Amino acid sequence: MNTPPQTRRIPPTGTSKGDTVVGFAIVGFLLAGAVGLVKAMGMTSGLDVLFCLLGSATAFGAVVYVCFHKS
Numbered sequence: 592m593n594t595p596p597q598t599r600r601i602p603p604t605g606t607s608k609g610d611t612v613v614g615f616a617i618v619g620f621l622l623a624g625a626v627g628l629v630k631a632m633g634m635t636s637g638l639d640v641l642f643c644l645l646g647s648a649t650a651f652g653a654v655v656y657v658c659f660h661k662s
Contacts, residue, residue: 617654624650 627647634640 613657617657620650620654620657623647624654 624647627643627650631640631643631647634643
């Protein structure tokens with residue numbers, strides 16, 4: 592029988608540069624979403640509020656996507 596050779600996995604020893612970049616991206620998206628919510632409270636036009644809240648929802652959705660996306 593021909594069995595494929597087993598590969599040995601080496602556990603990561605520390606945080607990689609990619610993890611740091613993703614962490615900054617998550618913080619940036621959360622900050623953008625929070626600023627959008629605060630700015631929407633002070634707007635007078637309904638259409639402006641709608642666009643601002645849509646941008647906030649998109650930023651928070653990006654955080655959810657980045658956090659729970661399967662690699």
